[in-house]
Amino acid sequence: MNRNPVSGSPRKRMRQHLIRAVGLGGAGLLLTGCTDYQERGFLPKGVTELSPQITDFWVATWAWALAVGVLVWALIFWCMARYRRKKTDTGLPPQVAYHVPIEILFTVVPILMVAVLFGKTVEIENKMLDTAQKPDVTVNVVGKQWSWDFNYVDAKVYDTGTQAVLDGKPGAEATIPTLYLPVNKRVEFVLTARDVIHNFWVIQFLQKMDMVPGRVNKFQVTPTEIGTYKGKCAELCGAYHSQMLFNVKVVSEADYAKHIQSLKDRGYNGFLSNSMARKGSTFTPGEQQYLPAGLTQNDVVEGAK
Incomplete structure (x- = not known):
């Protein structure tokens, strides 16, 4: 008996709806395009000599935060799909506790990320607070x-x-x-x-x-x-x-x-x-x-x- 392609298991239908929603969302973004306001990270248009650097730092910070967020969510969903419990499972899946390389990775990488963000923040703040020049x-x-x-x-x-x-x-x-x-x-x-x-x-x-x-x-x-x-x-x-x-x-x-x-x-x-x-x-x-x-x-x- 032929089955409707949309029918099937609930998991399959959910996957199809998710793919369709992501496709429509992406198409909507492409058709809408980015305005200047969006390109500035929704900041007002700066009108000072230092404004471009402040705006670039703001946008770069959000871009890196978005990239990290996408990576983390992708890993979460991958783990949910890859290691989900199956009907044939009778116990817990293999554990990775005390996996030293992974624990070092999860510790060192965030520290480096925070250190870079902190350093760049101090750099732009020093420029914003610099009063060494004689004002007009x-x-x-x-x-x-x-x-x-x-x-x-x-x-x-x-x-x-x-x-x-x-x-x-x-x-x-x-x-x-x-x-x-x-x-x-x-x-x-x-x-x-x-x-x-x-x-x-x-x-x-x-x-x-x-x-x-x-x-x-x-x-x-x-x-x-x-x-x-x-x-x-x-x-x-x-x-x-x-x-x-x-x-x-x-x-x-x-x-x-x-x-x-x-x-x-x-x-x-x-x-x-x-x-x-x-x-x-x-x-x-x-x-x-x-x-x-x-x-x-x-x-x-x-x-x-």
Whole structure:
């Protein structure tokens, strides 16, 4: 009697369905193709000089992790199929306990893999945290609940922000403070906090750092693309943490100079103190301190060296 090719043992039907599913999935991936976003490992597009290296490291890490995962799962399924219990089996299959070569392999290979990953991580982190070069622009970013102040140290002007008004109404974007940076110039961020721990994160810079009260942290980037980029606090800092937003405008040198001059014309000359204070988030032109005590401009500049 002829049998339907799909019929047969449950194991055979399951194998056929699995092969069909894998084939359809592979065909779907080929037809869909890879977008730039997928090729970056679902990272945002980086816009700094170091972004390509960060992205390449991220993608390579996931690629090697996927390769190891596929190998491990393949070995698991192979063992399940190769050494499955048969009806004729009356006891346990042959054991490989205390197989010294295999145990050495399973110990040495993971250690080497972790060592390589650790070494490459340290290498890219050292590049991200390298502040040995003299920056073209130094900006002291001050975090506060729940907004940002920007001291343009070299130009001796400042800009101050208030908490964003996110009420869903038109014009909300105008309430978000904006940091201006010149394109293709090395910028050093000197990070301080006025109240609690915050975190300075410009998403497309692919880099962020904590801002700790009483401590000066710093890192450098070189923005390579003109545009407006989103920034936010990446450390839970209180009730309105989600509204602690800012924009970064990377502009030409001429437009950067115009912005600095506009701050001077508005009377925003001097340096906002980094003093510890948890009161209002606004300044009036010419006001340069919350409290007499705290980090001064000299403290910040010295910390940036």
